[in-house]
Amino acid sequence: MKLYGSYTSPFVRHCRIVLLETGIDCEFIETDLAASAVKSPTKRVPFLEDGDIFLTDSSAIIKHLREKAGSQFCATTHELNKFCLVNSVLDTVVNLFFIKRDGVDISSIPYLQRQAARIQSTLEELNNTAFALQAPYDDADLRLGSFMSWAILRNQIDFSRYPQLEKFYQAILTYDAFAKTSATLNL
Ligand SMILES: N[C@@H](CCC(=O)N[C@@H](CS)C(=O)NCC(=O)O)C(=O)O
Incomplete structure (x- = not known):
């Protein structure tokens, strides 16, 4: 699994917190504005690759990580x-x-x-x-x-x-x- 993002982005930080909480193994690939403009249709970070799955929004990424860890994203x-x-x-x-x-x-x-x-x-x-x-x-x-x-x-x-x-x-x-x-x- 690969998470693309910057260390300063608050959206990316939330994903990084969830990775620490869940203990899911994931490589972090530092990505600037120029690289995100080429690699993601949103031209934003974060985006995530997990096998065939490609996710382009932090909320979808967090839902994916929580569910992978047997938990829920925004349960109520x-x-x-x-x-x-x-x-x-x-x-x-x-x-x-x-x-x-x-x-x-x-x-x-x-x-x-x-x-x-x-x-x-x-x-x-x-x-x-x-x-x-x-x-x-x-x-x-x-x-x-x-x-x-x-x-x-x-x-x-x-x-x-x-x-x-x-x-x-x-x-x-x-x-x-x-x-x-x-x-x-x-x-
Ligand atoms: N809805 C997106 C927002 C992501 C976002 O706005 N990321 C900023 C970095 S903090 C970005 O890449 N902005 C570049 C741009 O708007 O061109 C998400 O939740 O992932």
Whole structure:
């Protein structure tokens, strides 16, 4: 099995956490934007090869890994909804990050203002949502931790306005599989 990705991507990190948790043997192949543009139709990382199976999205990869290990991905509708909320804000922040990096003034484009407003309202909702403060962490928790860590590393969000999220983050920092996959270990 081969997982293609970067050490900084929050989507890839979540997959790496699941690999550590499940103990599944998998080779990690460091892949940059140029290589992902050639090797995956999404032109994104992560993507995974497992024999004849080729998966091009972190959620599908995590479902595949969990089921291979005899477990489940987002076992309840409630967990799936929390996962989707986090994933939606993560996708939006990553999208704006790349657009701003290309020099676009996001305040001049109405749809990008809508994206920025979506980030604020979703963070408020997440701050009022219960997430685990100790192991076991489910996939909604792990996606939230991966998102927060990336957003802090890239200076994209000031979480001091969201005290419950900060409390969650301080707790997950001490979780072994989370600590071992920190992007800063590979910078
Ligand atoms: N829905 C995808 C999102 C993956 C994604 O956005 N990856 C980023 C890295 S953090 C990427 O490769 N972006 C390159 C691009 O958008 O061109 C997943 O969950 O795997």
